[in-house]
Each structure stands twice: as structure tokens, then as C-alpha cells.
Amino acid sequence: MAKxxxxxxxxxxxxxTHLSAEVRVALAFGLPIAGALLLSVLASGLAGxxxxxxxxxxxxxxxxxxxxLLGLRWYGLPGMGLRGGRPLFASIGFTTLGWVAxxxxxxxxxxxxxxxxxxxxxxxxxLLLFEAFAVQLWTFGLLFRSLADWRxxxxxxxxxGILFGAVAFLLFRESFTADPGSLLYFALxxxxxxxxxxxxxxLLGAAIIQxxxxxxxxxVLAPPLPPPAGPLQSLYLGAAAAYLVIIWRxxxxxxxxxxx
Numbered sequence: 001m002a003k004x005x006x007x008x009x010x011x012x013x014x015x016x017t018h019l020s021a022e023v024r025v026a027l028a029f030g031l032p033i034a035g036a037l038l039l040s041v042l043a044s045g046l047a048g049x050x051x052x053x054x055x056x057x058x059x060x061x062x063x064x065x066x067x068x069l070l071g072l073r074w075y076g077l078p079g080m081g082l083r084g085g086r087p088l089f090a091s092i093g094f095t096t097l098g099w100v101a102x103x104x105x106x107x108x109x110x111x112x113x114x115x116x117x118x119x120x121x122x123x124x125x126x127l128l129l130f131e132a133f134a135v136q137l138w139t140f141g142l143l144f145r146s147l148a149d150w151r152x153x154x155x156x157x158x159x160x161g162i163l164f165g166a167v168a169f170l171l172f173r174e175s176f177t178a179d180p181g182s183l184l185y186f187a188l189x190x191x192x193x194x195x196x197x198x199x200x201x202x203l204l205g206a207a208i209i210q211x212x213x214x215x216x217x218x219x220v221l222a223p224p225l226p227p228p229a230g231p232l233q234s235l236y237l238g239a240a241a242a243y244l245v246i247i248w249r250x251x252x253x254x255x256x257x258x259x260x
Contacts, residue, residue: 021146021149021150022150024074024146024149024150025143025146025147025150027070027146028067028070028138028142028143028146029143029163031066031070032062032063032064032066032067032070032138032142033063034066035062035063035065035066036058036059036060036061036062036063036066037059037062038062039058039059039061039062039065040058040059040062042058043057043058044058056130056131056171057126057130059171060130060131060134060135060171061129061130061134063134063135063137063138064129064130064133064134064135064137064138065134066138067134067137067138067141067142067143068137070142071137071141071142071145074142074145074146075142075145079145080137080141080142080145080203081140081141081144081145081197081201081202081203081204082141082202082203082204083201083202083204084202084204087200087201087202087205087259088200088202088204088205089205090199090200090201090202090205091196091197091200091201091202091203091204091205091206092205092206092208092209093205094196094199094200094205094206094246094250095193095196095205095206095209095210096209097246098189098192098209098213098242098243098246099209099212099213099216101239101242101243101246102213102217102239102242103213103216103217105235105238105239105242106217106221106235107221109231109232109234109235109238110223110227110228110231110232110235111223111224111227111228111231112221112222112223113222113223113224113225114222115220115221115222116219116220116222120215120219120220123215123219124211124215124219127210127211127214127215127219128207128208128211131168131171131172131173131210131211131214132207132208132210132211132214133207135164135167135168136164136193136203136206136207136210137203139160139161139163139164139167139190139194140160140161140164140193140194140197140203140206141203143156143159143160143163144156144157144160144194144197145260147159147160148260153198153252153258153260154198154252156194156198156260157191157194157195157197157198158191158194159194160190160194160197161187161190161191161192161193161194161195162187162190162191163190164189164190164193164194165186165187165188165189165190165191166186166187166190168186168189168190169182169183169186172214173214173218174214174217174218176226176227176232177226177229177232177233179233181233181236181237181240182232182233182236184236184237184240185236185237185239185240185243188240188243188244188247189239189243191243191247192243192246192247192250193206193210195247195250195251195252196250198252198257198258198259198260199250199252199257199259200259201259201260202259
């Protein structure tokens with residue numbers, strides 16, 4: 001019986017598909033990107049923006065839509081981490097630790113230009129639907145579950161977390177600089193969320209708190225634009241250290257800690 005539980009903890013059973021685990025991982029990674037690029041091209045052709053540039057909305061929206069369709073087909077809502085109840089509240093509680101730590105450091109290191117509410121409602125809806133829910137649906141829903149089937153839950157948590165950090169570094173509005181400290185911060189932010197997804201079994205709480213995290217730290221408490229490089233680097237390094245501590249405390253030690 002113990003061996004059976006251990007096996008299930010390391011290799012969750014895939015649902016509703018006869019594709020191999022390797023193929024599912026490749027499709028889970030590539031199809032949302034392809035769908036996002038296609039939607040971005042169509043949106044650019046129909047509407048267009050200044051100087052021919054597109055916003056992140058079609059990209060992130062396309063990633064979310066394709067991930068939703070694939071995830072429902074392969075795993076269903078619970079398998080994608082779309083769970084309420086205790087998993088939801090556990091996810092909220094764990095993610096709040098990182099949010100509070102970051103917000104405290106934000107007060108100390110980066111100056112506040114103004115406290116604003118102009119356009120705040122629209123900004124929060126964008127953060128919640130696109131930067132938070134759509135990206136987490138891909139990374140900690142579809143890709144997490146595919147990686148867990150292939151290489152196990154811990155690999156899924158770290159791998160999907162690194163991908164989340166890469167997307168955040170490239171597309172999120174709080175990515176102000178490209179330097180080693182910034183890269184480290186975004187990577188550890190993603191790994192923290194990946195471990196929280198593994199420990200709680202839900203991504204919904206993390207998506208809600210992620211939107212509140214960005215909204216409070218960078219929208220309501222608006223920094224100078226661009227933020228000064230020195231204080232911003234200190235903030236990223238301090239937050240990375242705090243995230244490392246939380247990751248260490250949440251790191252699963254028993255198979256029973258997995259909530260895939």
C-alpha cells in the first residue's frame with residue numbers, strides 16, 4: 001500500500017488522452033505559445049497599435065485560452081489545480097507570506113512617487129485575468145501537470161516555476177531592468193509559486209494574491225518611472241532571499257505532502 005501511494009505521488013496518472021508523457025509536455029509547452037502568437041498577429045492586423053506594436057494582452061490571453069482547452073481535455077478542473085475549499089485557502093495563505101515580505105521590502109527600498117487610484121480598477125482586472133490567471137493556468141496548471149506525469153511533482157514545481165519567472169521577466173509590467181538580480185528574483189518568485197502549487201494543490205489562491213501583489217506594490221504605490229536602479233536591485237535581492245527562506249520551509253519532505 002505504501003509503495004502504491006509513493007508511486008502515485010511521483011507519477012500522477014494522466015487522464016483522457018493516449019498521448020505519451022513526453023508528447024504531452026511538448027504540446028503543453030508549444031501549443032499555448034503558438035496560439036498566443038497567432039492571436040497576437042490577428043489582433044495586430046485587426047486593431048493595430050501605435051508604431052505597429054502589440055500589447056501583452058493577446059499574448060497572455062492566447063496562452064490562457066489554449067491552456068484552458070488542453071487542460072480540460074487532458075486533466076479536468078481538479079487536475080489543473082482549479083480547486084476550491086481547503087486547497088484554495090492553503091494556496092492563499094502560503095502565497096500571502098511572499099506578498100507581505102515583498103511589500104515590506106518595497107516600502108524600505110524603492111521610493112513611492114505617488115499613491116494613485118486612477119485607472120486602478122481596469123489595471124487590477126488586467127493583472128488578475130492576464131498576468132495572473134492566464135499565465136498560471138499555463139505554467140502551474142497545464143505544464144505542471146504534464147511535467148508531473150513525466151518526471152514527477154518536484155520537477156514539475158521547479159520547471160513550471162522557472163517558466164513562470166521567464167514569462168514574468170519578459171512580459172510583466174513590474175519587470176523594469178535586465179540584470180542578474182532581476183533574473184534571480186523572477187526565477188525564485190516562480191519556484192515559490194510552483195512549490196505552493198505542489199503543497200496546496202490549487203493555483204487559484206496564488207493567482208489572486210499575485211494580482212494583489214503587483215497591484216499594491218507597483219500600481220497603488222507607484223514608483224518613479226523608471227525606478228532607480230540601485231534601490232530596485234536591493235529590493236529584488238532582498239525579496240529573493242525572503243523567497244528562498246519560504247521555499248525552504250515549504251519544501252515537501254514526504255510523499256504525502258504532494259498535492260498534484
